[in-house]
Amino acid sequence: MKPSTRRRLFQGVLYAIFVIVILVVVFLADWDAIRTNFFNLEVAAATFPEIVVIAAKNTVIYTVIAFIGGLILGLILALMKLSPVLPYRWLATGYIELFRGLPALLVIFGFAYAIPIAFQWRPPGGSVGAGLIGLIVVSAAYIAETIRAGIEAVPKGQVEAARSLGINPTWTMVSVVLPQAFRIITPPLTNELVILIKDTSLLFIAGLALGERELTTFARDSLTSLANATPLVVASLLYLVITLPLTQLVAKLERHNKRGR
Amino acid sequence: MTSVSKGSSAVSTTEPAIEVRALCKSFGSNDVLKGIDFHVDQGEVVCVIGPSGSGKSTLLRCVNRLEEPTTGSVMVEGVDITDPETDLDKMRTRIGMVFQQFNLFPHLTVLGNLTLAQQRAKKRGKAEAIEVARRNLAKVGLAEKENAFPSQLSGGQQQRVAIARALSMDPDMMLFDEPTSALDPELVGDVLEVMKQLAREGMTMMVVTHEMGFAREVGDRVVFMDGGVVVEQGKPEDVLGNPQHERTRSFLSKVL
Ligand SMILES: Nc1ncnc2c1ncn2[C@@H]1O[C@H](COP(=O)(O)OP(=O)(O)OP(=O)(O)O)[C@@H](O)[C@H]1O
Ligand SMILES: [Mg+2]
Helix, strand or coil: CCHHHHHHHHHHHHHHHHHHHHHHHHHHCCHHHHHHHHCCHHHHHHHCCHHHHHHHHHHHHHHHHHHHHHHHHHHHHHHHHCCCCHHHHHHHHHHHHHHHHCCHHHHHHHHHHHHHHHCCCCCCCHHHHHHHHHHHHHHHHHHHHHHHHHHHHCCHHHHHHHHHCCCCHHHHHHHHHHHHHHHHCHHHHHHHHHHHHHHHHHHHHHCCCHHHCCHHHHHHHHHHHHCCCHHHHHHHHHHHHHHHHHHHHHHHHHHHHHHHC | CCCCCCCHHHHHHCCCCEEEEEEEEEECCEEEEEEEEEEECCCCEEEEECCCCCCHHHHHHHHCCCCCCCEEEEEECCEECCCCCCCHHHHHHCEEEECCCCCCCCCCCHHHHHHHHHHHCCCCCHHHHHHHHHHHHHHCCCHHHCCCCHHHCCHHHHHHHHHHHHHCCCCCEEEEECCCCCCCHHHHHHHHHHHHHHHHCCCEEEEECCCHHHHHHHCCEEEEEECCEEEEEECHHHHHHCCCCHHHHHHHHHHC
């Protein structure tokens, strides 16, 4: 057999497997049951408008808060990790290793319960607020490593040029290094933002009041109350409605920034 | 080519722009500078030549303390640059530096590159910074490029922007580290022309270069370094035309 014939035969087999698997799934599935349980328009209609005006809105709000908080704390940690002061480096390294090593769910749970007890203080937003602090704490650990890598990727000549012009270390960092670092890390930061959108679903462990529920919690509750899985599908679609435009926007932003590289 | 006349009476009273004494610099066990005595007078153009790895860049970078000297002293306009009490950032605004790789800020426009340090280090207002920037851009022949990003410019244009950026701080002296070595041959001329113009205006310049033509034409003095020491120095026609040391002769025979 000629190599080209063998290759074509192999591809044919792959296509055949694909078609067979699809057919088996299609024949074995109970389409009526699927339609009534997952794609039930009446049930879907019953979740509106709350699933958008409460659940999706809360998902977005929690994501924005956690991302901004994570960026600020992550930046501080990254600068600590690059600091010439040894204890700062230890602290940052310890923090990052600790919170990257723990399940986010556990940290959120811990913060939601521990903060009000430990500080005799209820953060704004009550238990969601405390849970959000947990989410910020976790995302900051990942974002810190990303920012540190970005800072280190800025060529040394950039710092030398700025310092040789008499710009002090702080302004060099703020006006020369960080703007370039953030351009470099736009793709991994987008990745972290998308992960964060989905991780807001872990906030349920903090205990959410009715108006505080985000998409996943809302969909789970609806699943129980309506005895139908359609809300899960609606929630899934809404997650995509949030993430897809976002990744598109960042891709566009990145193309725009190419000029200044 | 005439360099600015240095009145003989003035020379004795003004201190050198740069005065390096017994400078040693080691990277770990690698002794790169082994006791350098070196000076640049005000208004003087000194070209530093020598083989690769002889320590030319290291010497230049010690002058504005981008490299920390191991021992020895570096005085700039009478101020000890190695003294921890010295306001290094302030001194650096008086010492312009031009790098082989340009090192323009890629995220800023040409105008942004020229105004950043004026605003951050010299605390100039925006309007004044822009005015100074435009004047220096015109000087290097790139007035129409103020809104371009560095990536949109040729290497020669980028290096001229880098020179304009340094000049915008109104420095008393300029350090050049092989400013034309990263350029395509046809772009070298424009950059050298700008440097000649600067020399003509009386700028104090320390130029590490492989451009022997430039050293001969523009340099008031040529310093030949090899193996971390100054082997020979003097008038360009003497050092380049009639070298006294064997090492100088063998180096020149390779580059000329
Ligand atoms: N940051 C550094 N760390 C360690 N070694 C260094 C460093 N910078 C320079 N060196 C070493 O110092 C020596 C002299 O380097 P330098 O760059 O001053 O030479 P140069 O005369 O400028 O050479 P070239 O013509 O190639 O630019 C080289 O052996 C180099 O490896
Ligand atoms: Mg060099």
